[in-house]
Amino acid sequence: MTQLFEELDSRGLVKQSTIELERLKSILNGPSLSVYAGFDPTKSSLHVGHLIPIMILARMQTAGHRPICVVGGGTALIGDPSGRDSMREMLTEEKIQENMRGIQAQLSRFIDFSEEKALLVNNYDWLGFENYIDFIRKIGPHFTVNRMLNADCFKIRMEKGLSFLEFNYMILQAYDYFTLYKKYECTLEIGGDDQWSNIIAGVELVRRIEGREVFGMTNPLLTRSDGKKMGKSEGGAIWLDAEMTSPFEYFQYWRNTTDDDVVRFMKIYTFLPISEIERYSSMKGEELNEAKEILAYEATKILHGETEALKAKEAALNLFRKGSADGAPEITMNINLLNGKLLADICVNAGLFDSKSEAKRMILQGGLTMNGVKIEDVAKTVSASDFSKDIIELKKGKKTYLNIKVVR
């Protein structure tokens, strides 16, 4: 008997449930069941915004349940209209296959897929082979269009137009649940609160066809206290793929959490015991920096492992406390591309800026530092004295560091 329900509830992860809380509690805390959450393979990497259901599944697994991650290879061909006001770009099957591989790798950082302790399935495996007529004969009678049109997730789109293609999304997701129930005895679906309509559609479908009650639960959609979207930062989304967002950047993302969010995020995004997290909730002002560091370290550790997390922490310490550029993100460049070249050009080559115009703008605004010295001359060229240590330390603004290692 675990305290899973209390665990999730105290971390603020329960928003709505298809059953009363008391029953939800006994189900969550009861014998092992299979629980599923869906992930859209629309990109080759998941990002911070996907983390909540992942963390919930991970906690469920720890409590003895079996997570089923459904990668929507089939539904991605349709596009979920929930929460968006325009139609999604359609993806090719090849692209989806490719994306799935990346997503799978990332999920396994959080969830143990060995010995079938968790499953990863692609809904294309069942959706892709359905015959249209058979399918609508089987499923169609159980849905009324009237009801569907009333679903929240379609509401916004009623204004802007909703294609029949997307209208089917809900039915397909419901069918997923039905299939998972049949195949794996899956009796719980979780998802963000925007998935509520889709989840209850699945719950109802199973009840109508199988006469069996299955459950659904949503987590609150997280917005940051400053109103910004979760998972977005300076450069864009924060990805779980280390190639797309380095462990250092990932660490920094969490380290820069707004004061008001630190404790809330610790509850959601780390495995630290609630009792320990509570200690930080009394912290105010500058003290919270300590909490932020712990949040960043823990979150990075879960995804990238302890070694990387320590490295990131160390680098941050050097950069922001000691003023040393040790451990900053580093790239190597051949000396031929550096000596005598325009600094602005070098920065663009190094990926610090997207264009030369941007680089120049930044210099004019006093936002570029090289080897600890603010660069004020747009026409600055790099010479041997600038890389006498075989390294050029660049800093854009206050927080973006990049070391260029010189290859002779």
Next chain:
RNA sequence: GGGUCAGUGUCCGAGCGGCUAAAGGAGGCAGACUGUAAAUCUGCUAGCGUAAGCUUACGGUGGUUCGAACCCAUCCUGGCCCA
């Protein structure tokens, strides 16, 4: 299928023949202040060029005009109304 309205920069959204690289807002970046926070204030926010300047850009394509995001034709996409 008919009618009608619309399609603008990352997003929202003004412009409706020259003064428009395109108002305003949001977002992003930078500077100041700070605690690697928030709030606030300031600047920047297509590319290329040290620069004068040049090149792309207002759904696509053609056209009218000295000159078009703006006018015309046609096509595509979407809304609404009718069938």
